[in-house]
Amino acid sequence: MSSAPDILADAVERALRSAVGAENAGPAIIRPCADPKFGDYQANGVMALAKRLGQNPRALAEKVIAELQFSDVSEPPTVTGAGFINFRLTPSFVTRQIAAATNDERLGVPTVAQPKTVVIDFSSPNVAKPMHVGHVRSTIIGDCLARVLRFLGHRVITDNHLGDWGTQFGMLIIGWKRFRNDEALQQDAIGELERLYKYVNDHKELRDDAKAELVKLQQGDAENHEIWQKIIDLSMQEFSKTYQRLGVSFDHTLGESFYNPMLKDVVEELKRLNLARESEGAMCIFFEDNPELKKTSPLLIQKADGAFLYGTTDMATLKCRIDQWHPDEIVYVTDARQQLHFKQVFAAARKWWEKPPDLRHVYFGTILGEDGKPLKTRDGTPVKLADLLDEAEERALSVVTEKNPTLPLVERQQIARAVGIGAVKYADLSQNRTTDYVFSWSKMLAMNGNTAPYMQYAYVRVQSIFRKAGATKADIATVSLEHAAELDLAKHILRFPETLHAVAEDDKPNWLTGYLYDLTGKFSAFYENCPVLQSAEPTRSSRLLLCRLTADVIKRGLNLLGIEVIEQM
């Protein structure tokens, strides 16, 4: 089943080739019309092409129209304005597509013709430190992208690049040996580890001892290695709880330490290839040939004292992933402040490999408090992710209780979990990820607007119709789209595939939330104007079918965002 824009693009591009020749033709660029009065889709590529070829855009549009061949997808296209080609889908086409989507578990979304292998590197918390709000965006966005790409049929490998190595372990080990409180450790492992770190860090007289412990660890001392491993295990137990609450999982958790044995060879290799050279005692990769990076400082891969840095680990990680998985793309989901670093790593990769994978830094802005400054607790420390999720569930519970006090507590708690966690995720994913955003409980838990509760409630309303309708086999119905609201809703349902492709193309989950918000808006118009249960057959069944499909798209859409639906609120 091909979607309308695919069919139209194909037809327009064929017409373009015959109008201006294959070597001059360009993409059709089919986009939704700005205003429905013009139609459903327009071909923006034709005007752009006319400009490039120095032709009159209107004349070219007319020429294309004359050459266009497609079946009954669209009414005869029209040319308006400067040379817009407008298409309006025929009701019969929409009806057919809706029927096909109804009988399709994938809701009309085809898998891609050429699946890619995509590695997604996200979350990456630091061992012995609590996950805080800074990790929430990476985790949620990375998980969402993984879900979308998988659904589209790509081979996705998710990897949690844990911060499990570094100078902090010297301090942790000395703290562990001398100041550990086992009871505290049992109750709140990460809290205790954090205390130990701070304690040692605050006591300068311990610095040399910490350094010595670090050296022992690096040289493979058995006792220190055991402590190090214990610290990782304890931390992972905590992280796992959070991932479970978030419904996030990974194919691999290969932390920085995994690449330790390779660092020396990587540096040697980069030296051998003349990609790295010594400068001021350190081993560096310079980018003189890169206009964007030539003036920046180099990428350091070995310090003057011989120690390695995160640039080294990143290069080793890259090599390892390429050798093992042969990916077509590697996606790094980290905050925007690391842009320069990744530009350098990517540039280094292009020096190292003739054809490296498509390397993408999917960066995101900072979560700000209502005061416009990075979100902090009252005492100025970063907000812990677990506390944030607790509060989300608590707030959701009180909202649910207010609305539906007679519901058993267990059920209300279940709903509150889905709503609370969903609200946090949705708030994050509905923002354009590249910019900072202001965190607000009241906005993310609002029943109005582009929020998780609104979306979940829309789903509940549809489910409620089905409960009232009794056992209904909506799938035996024939669709007929007579009311304008029905047709409008149906057309929007059919835009689900193109939306997912856009999300995957630009790594922008907020296009999916925007789509779902529009969908619920169209459903509202339908819900207000088109009675379902009171209608006579066959309208009743046809409308039930639209309801079913709407609910399925909402459910699938939220699922791809990592958000659960509930049956009642």
Place this chain on the structure above:
RNA sequence: GCGCCUGUAGCUCAGUUGGAUAGAGCAUCGGAUUUCUAAUCCGGCGGUCGCGUGUUCGAGUCACGCCAGGCGCGCCA
């Protein structure tokens, strides 16, 4: 000092890569309920898209220059 990002309604944000008359939610004002869950829906008000110059059939979107804010700039990650 150099570089990157951001600046859109009173507030919080969209804006599909150069397309038609710039959109939502909140706030504010007004309307709808013998209901399919009102945690709802519909409408009004609200804009010099930071400022300026340019590119062209067309600019919130591209280029250049200012202004303001954030972030980053060799041995942390």
